[in-house]
Amino acid sequence: MHIHWFPGHMAKAQRMIREQLSLIDVVIELLDARIPVSSANPVITELVGTKPRVVALNKSDLAEPARTAEWLQHFRGRGFTTALLDAASGKGSKELVNRVEAEAGEKLARLMAKGIKGRAVRAMILGIPNVGKSSLINRLLGTATAKTGDKPGVTRGQQWLKVGKNLELLDTPGVLWPRMDDQEVAFKLAVTGAIKDDIYDMEKVILKLLCILREQYANRLCERYKLSEAGLPAEAGELLTLIGTKRGCLKVGGIVDHDKVRRIILTDFRAGKLGQFTLDHPDQLTAD
Incomplete structure (x- = not known):
């Protein structure tokens, strides 16, 4: 099918992510539970490096439960903390917050040892377009603060969002990788809505x-x-x-x-x- 798509704002998003990573305690990588590998951007892995990461499988209501269980086991086997989500309904959101805060425990302990107490956990949400980042943020905030849409590429800028007393989120635009040489992956991204319908x-x-x-x-x-x-x-x-x-x-x-x-x-x-x-x-x- 020869699907290729890398709008200019996505290159800008990568630069913004690199600039902000030093402020972040934990990265939340949001994946589509229907395509956990195809929606895992290798550029994100490169950007994040060794930063603590929580892998969250979103849209779990649309995926086959038995396969989702296998994928959770797969990611845990590779050392990742995982979370299962249906951001549209809010299912799993509280558990995600708990796991993000737990991942940041070591960092906060080091800060407390230096006399810095009471700082909120700082997390960054990363994922491909239309994976449900804005819907998740809205659920966490309990309000439609972050603009949402059923098309990829709605979120363009960055904003810090306070979730309760202990968590601050940095939202980022969806990021696809510069080239999609694997057309099987491209097909899965297209059919699940990660790529705009008018470009394939x-x-x-x-x-x-x-x-x-x-x-x-x-x-x-x-x-x-x-x-x-x-x-x-x-x-x-x-x-x-x-x-x-x-x-x-x-x-x-x-x-x-x-x-x-x-x-x-x-x-x-x-x-x-x-x-x-x-x-x-x-x-x-x-x-x-």
Whole structure:
């Protein structure tokens, strides 16, 4: 599909992160639970270095629970403190705060030894666009202070936000890496909404998604779009047309509006109406 996207403001975001890291006690890396590896920006790992980090799997309500459990075990096995979140509903937010504060315990103890007492933990939230950073901040603050949206790239600047008495958060824009040579990763970022829909070939992305659904989750397709599993077309393009016909997405003359059908399928997938999905599997990882 040859998806490449690296807007100028993301290069600026990297510079801002580097400039602020010296002020930070703990980094919160927010990942999409549906794609924990594909949403893990290698640039973030390079930027953060040895800084204490909490890996938080967000959108857990949209991911397969058994796979999420495997991913939590994977990250813990690599020495990371982890948290499981559904920022949209607030589930897991308090546990995340507790783990961030615990991660900063050693740093605060050193400050107390120097006579600096009562300083709040300073944390930075990092993640790719549209992973749910603003939704998480809003839940932590209990108000819609941070602007949110259903498209990547809403957050542009930086702001310090006070959470209770013991935590200060530095919000940052979503950061994608300069090149996406792995087109499997690019596909997963596109289909989950991390990349703007207008910069990739939606037809190819949806056809690939339909192939996956047809092969692995045929029952979900049939249930959602009132199809017969025995009569599912093997070819993704024909399946797209069939779904469009069933949904009544027709132009003048009875021609299927393929663009409308593609957007319906994409919206259904992202909203969980086709069920829970985890597109990254731990057993696919190669040994480091």
